[in-house]
Amino acid sequence: MFRYYLKLASRSLLATPAATSLMVATIALGIGIFMAAVTVYYLMANNPIPHKSDMLHAVQLDSWDPAQSYREGRPEQAPWELTYTDAMALRESDIPRRHAAMHKVSLVVQPTREDLKPFQTEARLTDGDFFALFDIPFVYGAAWGRDADDAGQLLVVISESRNDELFGGEDSTGKTLRINDREFTVVGVSEDWNPVPKYYDVNNGAFDEPEQIFIPSGVGRELELFSSGNTNCWKDEDINSFEEFLGAECVWWQYWVELPSAVDRDAYQAFIDAYVKEQKELGRFARPLNNRITAVEEWLEVRQVVRDDNKVLIGIAFLFLVVCLFNIVGLMLTKFLGKAPQIGIRRALGASRGAVFRQQLIEVGALGAAGGLAGLGFAWLSLKGIQQLFPGFEHLARLDLTLVGIAIASAVVTTIIAGLYPAWRVCRVPPGAYLRLQ
Amino acid sequence: MEFGPIWRASLRNKTGPVLMALQIALTLAVIVNAVFIIKQRIDNITRPTGMDVENIVTVQSFGFGDDFDLQESVPEDLAALESIPGVLAVTSSQHVPLSGSGWGTELAGSSEDGAPRVNGAQYFVNADAVNAFGVALESGRAFTPEDVEYPENFGVPLSRVIMTRAYLDALFPEGGAQAGATVYDNLGNPVTVIGVLDRMHGAWVGWDKLDNVMLVPRVMPVEFNYYIVRAEPGERDRVMPQVEETLLAINDRRVVKSLRTHSDIRDSSYEGDRGMAVVLAVVVGLMAMVTGVGIVGLASFAVRQRVKQIGTRRAVGARRRDIVRYFMVENWMITTIGVAVGSVLTIAVNYWMVVSFELERLDPLYVPVGILALWLLGLLGVAGPARRASAISPAIATRTV
Structure with missing residues (x-):
């Protein structure tokens, strides 16, 4: 029976090509625009490290100005970064399985290859744990150890792409790379890594490319490197040297820890609270105790990685879809009632109301499926347009298999919902009414 | 004008008018809010910077x-x-x-x-x-x-x-x-x-x-x-x-990089505002189109259902322009109900955006302008079907009963 209804549906839809294509186009537009908005949202709100996002935590200590909160209008928030003093103190704890203090830094790399000019690049100054913490595998070599961090040894890990460029892709561990006029030794080559969003540092663009050169955290002290990310100071301090800057109430270090269990989290929270209380006695941390350890997904929400504009667009795209559906209801009503004589005859020949209703719904479902497929085309076009408008969005505007499935399924479901009323109306056609006219 | 009879006639078959009114209400809410956001973004992008942006080149020198x-x-x-x-x-x-x-x-x-x-x-x-x-x-x-x-x-x-x-x-x-x-x-x-x-x-x-x-x-x-x-x-x-x-x-002993025109830098910084304005403008355009098509469709449906009544009216003396007027007035009444509901919806959508996203409160002047636009869209949409209705021959009344 299903196949017979399908045949009837296709015959009926092909009989009125103009109305059918209008309906398919309307469904496709509504679904296409809506799916494009959802796609961008879905990729922005992506969990970049699902298997351990519950274990990775960003650490915040409220060392900010007693007179005002770090963020205007968000008094519950502590600064996003830590002071140098606090970052170094937290590194002494052995509660976390791994931890990494870090900031972004601008370096000049002077390649030994004659054909490459020196270039300036953004790098990450961090602890050796960084790679294991965020699950970045190595192609060659390994991360540096804790002693290299403490001593500020001139070691470097480069990404596979950088290794291709600088060393022709060979195992470069043990080789020398000149950075800021100093000789650094390559200890490892890490796999290319591009988490979306760039959750470990969302300060200067949550969807930027990650850094591809990594140096030990202590090197900053040796070479007097400032952060090339954000540095925020609140206290009126007379800062006249790098040494004084390191001791200042300026926040510029990001801090991540791996805490596998709830017990670890409680222990760590107690540790940082105790640390801050100790510092309060020394006259620092004048604000109420507000230390936070926040897991990845919540962190991305707190940092408002998904832009408000995208949420507004989802709302508007949804209303657009609803308007398209109202439209389709009208179109289907016209079409189905146009078939009333034919239905009347079927009813007179013995078809039950339920059978007629089912038949109409199958026709509606077929329309929805066609609309969903065409909608994918519109969604793809819209995403191409979005890529044109936002050059940095290439990886935020692509369709994946899940989204394709959602698009088609939602097209079929919404069209069937839209078709319920017209189908109900038409199956109530009195069997006799149209026989008399013949 | 025969508002009463037209109103009662539409009540005989409510589905079409209700659908149309709902569509118009939603369209008003979306279009007014979207145009308001577009206007703000354009104001942002075009506000004077005070600088001679168009003639400036910038470059970074990074010593090592x-x-x-x-x-x-x-x-x-x-x-x-x-x-x-x-x-x-x-x-x-x-x-x-x-x-x-x-x-x-x-x-x-x-x-x-x-x-x-x-x-x-x-x-x-x-x-x-x-x-x-x-x-x-x-x-x-x-x-x-x-x-x-x-x-x-x-x-x-x-x-x-x-x-x-x-x-x-x-x-x-x-x-x-x-x-x-x-x-x-x-x-x-x-x-x-x-x-x-x-x-x-x-x-x-x-x-x-x-x-x-x-x-x-x-x-x-x-x-x-x-x-x-x-x-x-x-x-x-x-x-x-x-x-x-x-x-x-x-x-x-330095890297010279980021050689860019200042206008290029400005445009990159306003990328979000510009993108939002363009996306919203496209949605507004599509929405007006879909609603317009919907009005044409529902009006045609209304005409088709009433072929015989129209013929009868013509046979008993109604002029062609009476028929056109009938559909115009009917559509205008439905649109008016739609925009009335839509005005409330517009404010609600704006309220949602103000509360959730700290967007600005809607300038109330946008609502009447939107209403005028939808009245116009409604009348344009119904014009074709109404003209076709007026072409129905009075003789049709005599053919089948």
Whole structure:
């Protein structure tokens, strides 16, 4: 029976090509625009490290100005970064399985290859744990150890792409790379890594490319490197040297820890609270105790990685879809009632109301499926347009298999919902009414 | 006019009119809110920056190695860049305005404890900065080469600055502050404002204090800085490649990068606003189209259902334009109900956006304009079907009963 209804549906839809294509186009537009908005949202709100996002935590200590909160209008928030003093103190704890203090830094790399000019690049100054913490595998070599961090040894890990460029892709561990006029030794080559969003540092663009050169955290002290990310100071301090800057109430270090269990989290929270209380006695941390350890997904929400504009667009795209559906209801009503004589005859020949209703719904479902497929085309076009408008969005505007499935399924479901009323109306056609006219 | 009979006739078959009214209500809500957002974004993008953005080229010089000294290299670089034919003025600058990178600062209008502080963006620039940015001096004077300082560290207090009128007024809310005023840095050191600018935009285009800008004549002891090169009108693109060549020829212990036009930098910073405006404009257009098609469809449906009644009316004496008027009036009544519901919905959608996303409250004037637009759309949509209805022959009344 299903196949017979399908045949009837296709015959009926092909009989009125103009109305059918209008309906398919309307469904496709509504679904296409809506799916494009959802796609961008879905990729922005992506969990970049699902298997351990519950274990990775960003650490915040409220060392900010007693007179005002770090963020205007968000008094519950502590600064996003830590002071140098606090970052170094937290590194002494052995509660976390791994931890990494870090900031972004601008370096000049002077390649030994004659054909490459020196270039300036953004790098990450961090602890050796960084790679294991965020699950970045190595192609060659390994991360540096804790002693290299403490001593500020001139070691470097480069990404596979950088290794291709600088060393022709060979195992470069043990080789020398000149950075800021100093000789650094390559200890490892890490796999290319591009988490979306760039959750470990969302300060200067949550969807930027990650850094591809990594140096030990202590090197900053040796070479007097400032952060090339954000540095925020609140206290009126007379800062006249790098040494004084390191001791200042300026926040510029990001801090991540791996805490596998709830017990670890409680222990760590107690540790940082105790640390801050100790510092309060020394006259620092004048604000109420507000230390936070926040897991990845919540962190991305707190940092408002998904832009408000995208949420507004989802709302508007949804209303657009609803308007398209109202439209389709009208179109289907016209079409189905146009078939009333034919239905009347079927009813007179013995078809039950339920059978007629089912038949109409199958026709509606077929329309929805066609609309969903065409909608994918519109969604793809819209995403191409979005890529044109936002050059940095290439990886935020692509369709994946899940989204394709959602698009088609939602097209079929919404069209069937839209078709319920017209189908109900038409199956109530009195069997006799149209026989008399013949 | 026969409002009563038309109204009662539509009530006989409510589905079509209800669908149409709902569609119009939603369309009004979306279009009015979207157009309001578009207007705000366009205002944002097109507000005057105070600078001669179209004629400026910017470039970053990033020194490396222990023997590179920015403070030594800046005077030499400036002289070389100024001698490029077609260059009007050059300054060094710590960052580029409108770029999204910058250096925020806090000042107060009084040295008393607890005096309110006002945030702004500061640029460490050189003698010719006013000319190089192309900003207009409202009062006071521009910097001279004697004003430019080369401090050994970050903590050396400021002495003379130029600031925007907006920043000065924010520091002295009672108004009337002029060039010569004294402001105070965060350690309470007095700073003399030697010049006031009409207007100049700072670093972050999304910041509500974008107009608070201060120029400081100094070269900081760091490795990198930018040069702001203002070309004579029409010369920018010719000057651009020479800027990079000139800098590289002077000193190769540095990386010269980010050679960009200032208009390109501004456009990148407004990418979000522009993108949002374009996306919304496309949605508004599609929405108007879909609703228009819907009105045509439902009107045609209404006509088809009433072929015989129309024929009968014509047979008993109604003129063609009576039939056209009938459908026009009917459509107008439905649209009116739609826009009435839609106005409430519009306010609700705006309220949702204000509460959830801190968007601005809707200017009420947008609602009547939207209503007019939808009335027009409705009448345009119904015109075709109504004309076809009026072409129905009176004879149809006599054919089948």
